[in-house]
Amino acid sequence: MNIVVCVKYIPDPNVPNEMDGKTLKREGVQGVLDPGDEYGVEAALQLKEQHGGEVTAVSMGPEGAIEAVRRALSMGADRGVLITDPALHGADALVTATVLAAAIARNPFDVVIAAVESTDGYTGTMPMTMAELLGVPQLTFVNEIVSSGDAFRVHRQTPEGYHVIECPTPLVLTVTAGINEPRYASFKGIMAAKKKPTETLSLADIGLTPEDVTVQQDVVDLHEVEESRETELVRGDDAVARIVDYLAEAKVI
């Protein structure tokens, strides 16, 4: 099975974000593999363990983004691809999808796995756009892969429960946090990652021109999220029951 997993290099979410105009400041900021993508890498590795084949980690970003690819390699992915080009600075979700689709389409694949959304941009539109550009079906919000092979059978999480969906390959899959428990990279994995093949590609290498990646999205304004600090005190004999109801309603328990 040829498995592709999309990985993103993002500013460390444990460090407060800084803005650079209307884009997130990325230069000189400690970066990490998007924690949401670790679930995708783990899902890819589990598929490889079940069906054999190869896992390719693909990323678009500045040169430093190779760190995210390397992290995926140290977890067990077989090869890495980074598309980096000065023309891609400030790319929006459509541009990212265009670039990743062009890079992925160079080789046959059975499944492309991505997180539902990134932990920095949170647009949540890139994987669906990429599926459309690749011309393959998409299974989104997947929290369980029941079986797979020539076809996938998955649980698609919904607010009420889940749908069971079957789909033939090739396809694009977005996985939720919690679909699995991502493994740590072992020390031997970290050392082996260095020797695994990685490709760094420019726009021209994937057959695109700067015109193909013109940003059409315009960020008009940015606002800080207002923190809501409403507190409800629950008192009385039925307090425990009411708190349990509340937690159940919030789907925490």
Added chain:
Amino acid sequence: MPADTRLLDDESRALVDMVRDFASQEAAPAAAGYEASGEDPIELYRKLAELDLTGVPFPEEYGGAGASYLTYLLVVEELAAAYLALAIGLSVHTLCAFAIHTFGTDAQRKELLAPLARGEMLGAYALSEPEAGSDAGSLATRAERRGDSYVLNGRKVFCTRGADADLLLVMARTGGPGPRGISSFVVSKGSQGLVGERKEDKLGWRSSPTWMLGLTDLVVPESRRLGEEGDGFRIAMASLDSGRLGIAACAVGLAQAALDAAIAFTTEREQFGAPVAHQEGVRFMLADMATQIEAARRLYRHGAALRDAGHPYTLQAAQAKLFATDVAMRVTTDAVQLHGGYGYITEYPVERYMREAKGLQIVEGTNQIQRYVIGRALTEGA
């Protein structure tokens, strides 16, 4: 502020990141529970093995990761910052594996080192005796030659993991009095005549079991003797040189954890209308703690760099162990002080850190013995 990783190579930084993730998510949350119950965290050692952390400095052909000793010590420091007893356990395990790697035959390395490096087995070290602590060369355990075997009789004390260790490096006397009459043997768990006589109750490191061992007509085949007859003391001392760097790394990790806790507490805790960290007296204490820790860190890493480059490092290992563990004692004591009353109760971890630091000043050569080693090296050569 965790240790600065900016000057590490990519691979070492990735390793430290991985160990920090593991340590903060799995080791640190479990530490207080294990320390309270005294239970040995076998599950965590198993995970260390899965992450290839039980044989970091040993060659890949013997199941290790083939990395430098410095790299191994980075792992120990990070683990110690989360859960000291776990790091101590790894350090003692590595001490045993080191002796087999350095002094064993190829057959012994294949049979004994490989399972240790892969973490399928845990190793331990038995040198001290009731009457032979700092003066280890006077040990009384006998190993009598009988055909192709030796028969060991005696008693060992303060043995980490003890009879529960899969492999135990035991020093015993095959010849006359003094250091030259000592040989070393690798004893398997469950050997007839090897008995854990008493598990000690301790001030700290309660989940790192410490045993008094009885050796009664314990038969060890000649193939399990490490080196030649009479090499035992040299093997024991070389292992301690190496191990002392591990203890120094443990001390730095522990002290860093204490400093981090003190910074977090004093910047949160308000008195007289402001965080107590705004007081110059408090800041100066934090400044001294941080500076001493960084100096200790540089000292053990210097010793490790010398070791990795093949230079003698007995002097530097003793200096690192002495300085780092004394720093850990001072820093953890100050961390308790900076927490005020909260530092003295078990709700906060710093009282545990302070108890744990004491042990580091004593094991693998008391800090008085370290001064003896340093002084001898200065005046007589190493």
